[in-house]
Structures are given as structure tokens and as C-alpha cells.
Amino acid sequence: MTAYISVRNLTLDVPYYVQTAQAAQTARSWGTTLVGALFSPPKRRFARILDGVSFDISAGSRVALLGRNGAGKTTLLRVLSGAFQPTRGEVEVAGARQALLNLGLGFNPEATLTENVFLRATAMGMSPAEIRGMVESIFEFSELGGVAERRLSTLSSGQRMRLGFAISTSVQHDIMLMDEWFGAGDASFVNKARARLTDRVASSQIVVLASHNFNMLRKICDEGIVIERGKVAYIGEVNDAISAYKDIYRAVPMSEKRSAA
Template sequence: MTASIEVTNLTLRVPLFVQNERQTTSWGKLLLSALFDPPHREFRTLLDNVSLSVKDGERVAILGRNGAGKSTLLRALNNVYHPTSGTVSVKGSCQALLNTSLGFNNEATVKENVFLRANAMGIPSSSIVGMLKPILAFSGLEAKSNHRLKTLSSGQRMRLGFAISTELQHDIMLLDEWVGTGDAEFLARAKDRMVRRVGGSKIVMLASHNFALLRDVCNKGMVMERGRVVFYGDLLDAFQAYQAIASKPPATSEGEVVEEEQLNGCIDSIERIGNEIHVSGWVVTESGLMPRYLRLVTGQGEVAGESHERQARPDVKAALGLLNDKCGFRWVLDAKGLPGLEALGGVLQVYGGSSDSAAVGPLTVQGRALAALMESEAV
């Protein structure tokens, strides 16, 4: 049977209960304000008039900032959310690797939870019996099949959920990020199984910030922003469209607060060269892009954000699967007359974000960077 996904004018709105801001000076006033000023209900649009068509043989990369609607769309395709309006038509057997603990019961045994989760996935009971031994073997839980789920570690639960979710080959795979947790031995087996399942499927929809992975797996790209599909087409064109959007501050509705993305990175080099101290490292947002604003803070105060150089870091690009290698930075501090790092107040911190007021951090300072500086000062 030919697999396909057809989405027409899909809109999803959900209710939120919001408490008005209030200031109180005593417990009595707090209780009275809670009595006479209860939370009110508002509606938030998570998906806004989404339309798309995915055909047999297509592997679609879903790109977007955090909160753009990627995971929500995948859940709507898997019937977790029912549309407020519009239609979703999925033809072919579908498996979503979105929540590996769906259908689990802490009080049930491991064996019972295989049946519970498989039933939640819509797998007939007659098929589950034959799946039981392979699932327990793959997850390494044969000896604990009659133990209650609550006695397992979080890693063992993850292995069990993954083993159940990927035991059968499906026509359509909906993936929110790639498998990336677990011990090295299980991770290698899990990645091998994922490659085989993706290769054997007819349609794949994969949301990820790992651009190298998306290049390897996908042949089309979709970009989402604020619950809308703003681009759908060629993969490389999708990468460019995503970069253009992610490089700008997110648009917000009046009164809406958008959380700043967290940073990944570190200061990995601190060198004293003559009368200068060079502070280098790398930083990217959760979306895999260099933050628009950076600032360095020392014990003597802040160093202007414009005074740093942005540098290429092909090593970081390769390791994280980034689109661009311009994720490095370097500050050159005037160290003339400074006996050592202690003269800077013993502090070197890098912050970043979409603006000065929205900067988050600080980045960590790698131990070898401080060790190298101490060695240079001891010479």
C-alpha cells in the first residue's frame, strides 16, 4: 500500500488558565485575592492553518525554533491532538517516537508494561505475544521481566520504551530528535535499529537541530515559525530559510513573553601573549546558531560586546552537525601592567543572547584553559 500524509488547514487551539498579576503584603490579602480574582481562561494557537502533502519516498526535515510547533505537529499527525479545525489524513501504518513512556504503569511489571504500551500504540494483542521476548532481549531486561516498573532506573525505562516502539517496521515514522541517550553499547544498537527502521519506512518526518543528521536522512525540508509552515520544499533551501528566520529575534504577540534560548558552549582557551590576554571559545543556541549578542564580564567590569572577533570552528560544526562554522569567538584584553588573572578580579564569564538585556549564561570555563593560563603566568 502506498503511504501518504495530507494535512489541510490544520488549526489547533488549546485553553490556558492564566492568573492575573497581583501584589500582596499578607497571607490574608493573598487568600482574598485568590477568592475574588480567580484564574481566567485564554486560548493559545499552537498550529495555525497548516497545510502540507507528504508522499511515498519523502523524508522531511522539520526545522524551527523552540516552541515553533514542530513537536505539536508530529503529535497531531499521530492523533495525540485532535484538530480544532482542518483535517489530517494519514495512510499507512504509523509509528511516532515522541514519548517512549506512553502507556507505562509504575505498579505493573515490566512484562505487563510491554502489553500496556503496545496496546496504547494500537498493536493487536495477538501480535504482542510474539514481540515479548525480542523486546526484553533488546532492552536487556529479561531477568527483570516480573519486576515492577518503578524498580527500574530511568535508563532502563528508556531502553524498554525504545525497544517496544521500534520492534515493528512501519510505513511512516514520526521522530522528535534522534535517539541520543543511554550507555554506549545500547546506543550503538539503538542507532543501528533506527537506521534500519528509517531505511525500511516509506515516509519519515524528523524534527531535529542536528543538521548533519538531517542531510543524511532527509530529502525535503519544512520550516515552522509560531505554529505556521513558512517554507516547504528543497532541503538546502529549507536550511537557508531557517537560518534567515532564526537569525532574527522572534516576533511576539502583544503581552506574550518569549523565553531566551539556552546556550551551549564554553571558554576553551585563555592565553597570555605579551601584553594581551586572549579569551577564546564557542557558543551556539539550542537552535544551532550563534547568538546575535555576546558580552564578556571580568572582575573589573563588562567588556563591550562589539570588541570580540567571531571565528570559524569547523571542529564544533562537525561535532554538532551545524549549518555554519562561524560559532567561535575571541576577545583580546589589554593585560599591560597586569600581573595575572587575579588582577581581573578572578572572573571571566561569557554571556549571549538576542540582545544585551536578554543575554543568558555564563558559559563554563574548561579546566585546561585555566591550567594553560596558570602555566603561562608561572613562566
């Protein structure tokens, strides 16, 4: 299948809750908090995180996603991965996608490592027979075979991340969606993980990578999309996109830069 991504006028509003001034003022003790909550419950508001975003990505493209902190890059990747549904607009994705956004997502801390491999791989769309054929290589890559029957909650965060990475990258997908290039863990694992990622990127039809590391983006990507306050600010060749991002960053007042570098 030839992969592509088509995004048309994508808008995403997310709900959040605010405590009214009256409730906040009365919230001085447990009792008054309860009274405040009863008579002035938190109000639901909506924040527009993505606003009229449109672009096309065709097979063979490696796209850098650029933007300041809080611009909307991760949220956009989540929409492309299918985790978030747009409030308005259309998102069409052809091809199997792999999102390396949150390696710990979908784990059950009370289940064993082996059970977690089955849970996560099932969520990725694999059959029990396919998973059985992969379990050994996942444990070999993550170097966690010796503790496979322990509960996940007994693992360190670094070990969990290794397991998540080993499962998520165990199969080649058509589309890779990544939030920063993987760089956590001890040196030998990082080298091994980089080699696997390089291989997966080379064999993917489409890669979308959000990062603030320009050198790495220049090495991997050929195109760039700049997001500013939830809107597309620039689309073009990667070096031009990096320049456009720098221009936006330079134009932002110092006070804003401190809160959103």
C-alpha cells in the same frame, strides 16, 4: 497501503490558565490565596500553537521539520500522530504510524515490566497473541529480561527509556514521526538503537524528523518544512529548507534568540 499525509489549514489552539493581577497580589498567604482564588479565579485563555498549516507528504519522502525552540514542531508531530485533534482544518493520514516522541508515555509505574509491555503494545494496536510472540525479543533488545517481573518504578530512567524504545520500535510501521534522533543511554545501547532506527527509517514509507542537527537531517532527509511561530515558513528540498531556517534565525533579534534558540 500507500502512505500519505495531507494537512489543510491546520490550526491548533490550546487552553492555558492565567491568574489575574488581583488574585496574584492577594496570594501572599494560604488564606489570602484562597480568598483570591474564590473571588478572582484563574482565567482560561487560548494560545494559537499552529496557524493555518498546509502541506502534503507522499510515500518515499523523508521530511526534516525545522524551526526555532517553541516554533511548534513537536506539537505538529503530535497532531500527525493523532494525539492532538486540530481546532480547525483537516489532517488526513493513510498508513500505520509510529510516533517516537515520548518513550515513557503510557507506562504504569506500579505494573511489572511484562505488564507494561502488554499495556503499551495493546495501545499500539497489537493483539495479545502478537504481543506474546514479541515479549522475548523486546526483553532481549532492552537487556531487561532479568528484571521482567519487577515493578517499572524500580527501574532507572535510562532503563525505562530502553524498554520504551524496544517496544516502540518492535514493529515496522508505514510512517515514522520522530522528535530528534535517539541518542540517550550508554554507548553500546545507543549503537544498537541507531542500527535499529536506521533499519526502520529505511523500511518506512514516510519519515518526519524534527531536529536541530543539520548534518543528520541532510543524511536522512530529502525534503524540509520550516515552521516559524506556528506557521509554515518554507517547504522544499532539505538543503534549501536548512538555508531558509538559517535566514529566519539570523533575522530574529538577539533578545528573542536567548529565549528561543
